[in-house]
Structure formats: structure tokens, C-alpha cells
Amino acid sequence: VFILPGSPLCRADLKAASIGSCDMTVVISSNRTNFPEKSLQDKECILATLNLKAMLFEENGNANELSARTKDDTASVMKHDKQYYRVPIITALVHQSNVYFLDQEDRDDPDTDLYLTQPYASGSVFAFSILNALMCTTYFNDNILMLIRTLVTGGATPGLDEQLA
Numbered sequence: 001v002f003i004l005p006g007s008p009l010c011r012a013d014l015k016a017a018s019i020g021s022c023d024m025t026v027v028i029s030s031n032r033t034n035f036p037e038k039s040l041q042d043k044e045c046i047l048a049t050l051n052l053k054a055m056l057f058e059e060n061g062n063a064n065e066l067s068a069r070t071k072d073d074t075a076s077v078m079k080h081d082k083q084y085y086r087v088p089i090i091t092a093l094v095h096q097s098n099v100y101f102l103d104q105e106d107r108d109d110p111d112t113d114l115y116l117t118q119p120y121a122s123g124s125v126f127a128f129s130i131l132n133a134l135m136c137t138t139y140f141n142d143n144i145l146m147l148i149r150t151l152v153t154g155g156a157t158p159g160l161d162e163q164l165a
Contacts, residue, residue, distance in 0.1 A: 004017045008048035008051065008052070011051065014051075019055075019087055024088050024089075024090060025052060025088065025090070026089075026092070027090070029041055029045035029093065039095050039097065039098060041094045042098040045092070046101045049091045052086075052087060053089065055086070055087070056086060057084065058082055059085055088124075089124060090123070090124060090126065091124060092127070092131065093128070094128050096114035096129075097111070097114075099120065102124075102125060103118055103119045
């Protein structure tokens with residue numbers, strides 16, 4: 001885990017942090033509570049996620065030579081037969097109703113529960129209430145972590161992963 005100075009809304013800061021070489025990006029909203037509307041608490045988190053989703057990274061032989069592109073450059077992506085990828089992102093939301101802003105291509109009703117949306121089902125969004133419940137449960141019962149891991153991975157272990165690879 002690395003915490004770096006800068007703004008996730010500035011692509012230059014993201015490139016300087018080598019965001020294209022990370023395995024997973026976790027976007028967590030700030031803990032400030034002085035917003036006029038409580039639903040605005042996820043504003044920066046949503047904007048940072050949309051900014052990261054709009055970036056494409058060119059895959060070169062050398063991992064240090066990553067160049068960022070935007071969605072507007074996707075036409076040139078198809079012409080050159082180069083490999084591009086997006087950084088995997090997990091976004092934590094304080095207010096579940098804000099999931100609507102993360103996947104605007106999905107035509108769900110804005111009042112749809114978080115658990116019925118595509119971003120939640122794909123694992124790219126979770127709510128702080130879920131994280132709090134898991135942390136509290138794990139704190140009081142050490143074995144629950146193994147149960148959750150078994151439910152999520154289907155019982156796969158690192159040893160089994162190595163054998164299957």
C-alpha cells in the first residue's frame with residue numbers, strides 16, 4: 001500500500017505515481033463531514049474513479065515505459081495493434097445511492113439497491129457499511145475470514161492456484 005501526495009483528479013500526478021503499474025487501485029472517499037448535502041461526500045471519490053476509468057495504458061515490454069491515453073484515443077488503439085489496458089479499480093462509497101454515477105452506461109433506476117447494480121456485482125464498488133460489518137465480524141471471530149475467503153474464492157488456496165497455473 002502506497003500513499004502519495006497529489007490529487008487523483010490530476011492525470012500528471014497519477015502518471016508520476018506510476019498508477020499504470022499497480023495491481024489494484026482502491027479509491028476511498030475522504031472522512032470530511034462538512035458537506036452541505038451528505039450525498040456529496042462521495043464526490044471526489046466518484047470523480048477520481050471516472051478519471052482512472054478514462055485512462056488507457058500502453059503495454060510495452062518494459063513496465064517502466066507506460067504511456068497514458070484517454071478514451072478519445074481509442075480510435076488510434078485499434079489502428080496500431082498495440083496492447084492497451086485499464087487499471088483495475090475498487091471504489092468505496094459512503095452513500096450507496098451514488099453508485100449510479102459510476103456506471104452511467106448502465107440504465108438502472110437511480111433508486112436501485114446497491115446490491116442489484118452491475119458495479120457491485122462485478123466487485124468494482126463496495127459500501128463502507130459492508131466493510132465495517134466484515135471488519136467487526138473478523139475482529140470478534142478469527143475463523144470468519146477463512147469462511148469469507150472460501151465463499152468468495154470457492155475454496156481455492158494459494159497452493160491450489162500454483163498447481164492450476
